[in-house]
Amino acid sequence: MTNWSDIDTNAKGWIKEAAEIIKGSFSKTLDIQTKSNRNDLVTEIDKKIEQFFIGKIRKNYPEHKIIGEEGFGDKPKTMDGIIWIIDPIDGTMNFVHMQRNFAISIGIYENGVGMIGLIYDVVRDELYHAIKNKGAYMNELQLGPLEEVNIAESIIGINASWVTENKRIDSAILAPLVKDVRGTRSYGCAALEFAYVAAGRLDAYISLRLSPWDFAAGKILIEELGGDVTDLRGKPLNLLEQCSIFVSKPGLHEEVLKKFLCNGDW
Template structure:
């Protein structure tokens, strides 16, 4: 994708994301129909579907040759990553949306021939837009984010951990993860993968570790964190495919090997 095409697309998509966020805020306190998907904790609302339909309609109207990979049923079925693919989570952090009315985000990544070109994560209730275009830096609203500190030490780090790492799990030695919690400066759990990626990008957190995410959970975040020098792999340090469900470790590169070697691999039984 050439630079001019990418910039035109970015400006258009940015306006759509802000418009979708305004729609959510307008309807925030309307009565919600809440359904469950794979389990009672896996929630979806008509707002998730409405926001996804909003983007699906825009994409098909303006870019009918583009494809949409998304969570709530309005996307396309993909077997490969050829062409231009939009990867959308209309509300990342639906449980937070339902229960807290905050700490959720619109997450949208645009890929061309498998390469991440544009990423946007919109913290709807705080009106913070994290964005990036490939090789053009990452931004929070209009402020460019700095490259990550290359002298970071683990004991000065704040780590975002999915709660499944902390719960009893037959595949995880919780004692190792408890040691990690003791060894770092602090841990956090926000309930929105997109926001945790955004916090790593801006240096508010130094790593995010989770056992399983879908492509739409990471599509925007992986583009944004790479622009500030963060690494993103699975928990074994391997590249993560665009269409696959995977464990995720995204972090400041100075602590990547230590997290895998001294903690994650030891925790996995």
């Protein structure tokens, strides 16, 4: 039988070790490269941290599989078995330009079910963590459960790339939604935006396209607190593919889907 508490303890220890490596890079000149486009950045630290986690996992849990953003892990075709889904530095652009508002993100799944979610804000020393059916926490503070909120009183995180990536979605959804909510925010780090919904700092988060390593850990946190995580049509996420994302408190999720997302012609 899998000892999830031991896995959680090990993963937390590795995260703190990785954080020290990241903080040690702040005074150094980074080797910055691009991936899919000029704004999709990667540094040698992203790669080093992913390889650090892979080394620890391979040594301690050789039967587990790994999906990592930088491609050093496995490429499973199914979610069978235990799979670690890792983003060594989510928010690399923030890491490069600001040295803040980035996070280490790890989601651990068993046969497609989220068992452990870990999001660590390295600079603020805030570790958001959850084990399935054992509650969610920020450091030692227990979070939630998430309470309902209406659209007019909500603060929603929205990825501004919508403005340039899909004009139909922008006109059909973004403009009227922004008009109706109390306010919007954009932090440039999907993992932290999930964590902020979990902590009550945001009421929802919407993004046009995220990869599994962007949402795997956050999905576990939000669902542990009674929130909802779907794509923009209200359908379950595919943990092996890119997805649109709509994460929110209960009640608000249904309200936004009905009013803005499911009835549009986009």
